[in-house]
Amino acid sequence: MNVSQACNFSCIYCYANKGTYTLEKPKLMDRETMRKAIDFLFDKAPYGVSIVFFGGEPLLNFPVIKEGVLYAEQKAKESRKPVFFSVTTNGYLLTPEVVDFLLSHPFNIIVSVDGPREIHDHNRPFVDGSPTYNVVANNLKYLIREAKKRGKLEKIILRATVLPEQLNRVHEIYHHLKTEFGVLNANVEMATLPTNVITKEHMDTYLEQLRKIAVEELDTFKELQTIVHTGLRQTILDIYQGKVRKYHCGAGRRGVAIDVDGNIYPCHRFVSMENFKLSHVDNFEWEHLKRFEPQKYNFSNHEPCKSCWLRFYCHNFCFYENTIYTEKSFIPPALKCYYAKESFKISLWLYARLWDEYGDEFERFLENSTPTPSLDPENTPEIKSETITTTTLHGGGATGGLPKTEEVEI
Numbered sequence: 001m002n003v004s005q006a007c008n009f010s011c012i013y014c015y016a017n018k019g020t021y022t023l024e025k026p027k028l029m030d031r032e033t034m035r036k037a038i039d040f041l042f043d044k045a046p047y048g049v050s051i052v053f054f055g056g057e058p059l060l061n062f063p064v065i066k067e068g069v070l071y072a073e074q075k076a077k078e079s080r081k082p083v084f085f086s087v088t089t090n091g092y093l094l095t096p097e098v099v100d101f102l103l104s105h106p107f108n109i110i111v112s113v114d115g116p117r118e119i120h121d122h123n124r125p126f127v128d129g130s131p132t133y134n135v136v137a138n139n140l141k142y143l144i145r146e147a148k149k150r151g152k153l154e155k156i157i158l159r160a161t162v163l164p165e166q167l168n169r170v171h172e173i174y175h176h177l178k179t180e181f182g183v184l185n186a187n188v189e190m191a192t193l194p195t196n197v198i199t200k201e202h203m204d205t206y207l208e209q210l211r212k213i214a215v216e217e218l219d220t221f222k223e224l225q226t227i228v229h230t231g232l233r234q235t236i237l238d239i240y241q242g243k244v245r246k247y248h249c250g251a252g253r254r255g256v257a258i259d260v261d262g263n264i265y266p267c268h269r270f271v272s273m274e275n276f277k278l279s280h281v282d283n284f285e286w287e288h289l290k291r292f293e294p295q296k297y298n299f300s301n302h303e304p305c306k307s308c309w310l311r312f313y314c315h316n317f318c319f320y321e322n323t324i325y326t327e328k329s330f331i332p333p334a335l336k337c338y339y340a341k342e343s344f345k346i347s348l349w350l351y352a353r354l355w356d357e358y359g360d361e362f363e364r365f366l367e368n369s370t371p372t373p374s375l376d377p378e379n380t381p382e383i384k385s386e387t388i389t390t391t392t393l394h395g396g397g398a399t400g401g402l403p404k405t406e407e408v409e410i
Helices: 031-044 058-079 096-103 117-123 133-149 164-181 200-224 230-241 286-291 319-326 334-358 360-369
Strands: 049-053 083-089 107-112 156-162 186-190 255-258 263-265 390-393
Touching: 031 049, 031 058, 049 058, 058 083, 058 096, 096 107, 096 133, 107 133, 117 133, 117 156, 117 164, 133 156, 133 164, 156 164, 164 186, 164 200, 186 200, 186 230, 200 230, 200 334, 200 360, 230 334, 230 360, 334 360
Parallel strands: 049 083, 049 390, 083 107, 107 156, 156 186, 255 390
Antiparallel strands: 255 263
């Protein structure tokens, strides 16, 4: 849910026009639209609901988030459908009041931090150009202290976004997030830039940094009893659980995005793109989802995907990025395919080494990380495949998009 198409930062890689998307002026979602969006979601989701507050910076509209959470929890109680929340924020407005509220409700809290001070301040300045790292770091450390007290440290996720010239520092950035803040979930991703400026040399640099991260994960597993890098961990768990993907992406299938005015899009990346508008919360019909034509493509009906050995475990297919880079939503850029395959091999290496070195301890980690049976409509015969289980209310992190780990299964 786009509770905010406004931002207090001016990140240099922002794909959403400084958080406003295509709006001429910044705008916040009002209470009426928020309630309609939540009503829409509970009406369409048969068993469970996940709401992501995104943007822009969502905490600029904290009063509406707060009211929306309480309203959704009341709807959950009345409908007997569980509800979970997530917020992606730049961290500048994580005041004690906000932290207390988020930790008092079933939230995942994703904070964008681009690493050490000089990198972060270069990438993510305040709207007036002033530095932001000190405020964000102090707020984040407070959030983490409070999360530890409440046994909710696993609910905190840090995400860094890097530019091509920073790729040789990816391991350093990751190590900073992991050690400076003591989190259990962190990731470093390349920014989605308006033109395809990433070369194979850039990608090879990124992969070499990922190998260093994998080595560090091997070295710290005994102490932490977890894999902190969310990308490596997700791939390893997918392999262990035998979890394969039936479709490229849940955009417009398992979830939608709702902008500040109540317009519905396939996902947060397509917000404001007129050609991808599906409907409005006031007049949605199931047929409207078919307006997102890319969903007719799956791993088995088009090239290069149907001939790819990684097709069922690929985490690097994105309809939006394909549209930007190849002008065809179902054709991924070759470098993304190259990265997907090589990063998967790194995950396999780490999987094997952890088995060899930690045996029973690693198996316990895998078993404890296995989720309870999913109510995913794609795997539950009695539920229609088009059932929506997730929505995004935008505000707070228009960078490289949502972390891959945010595809919550209820």
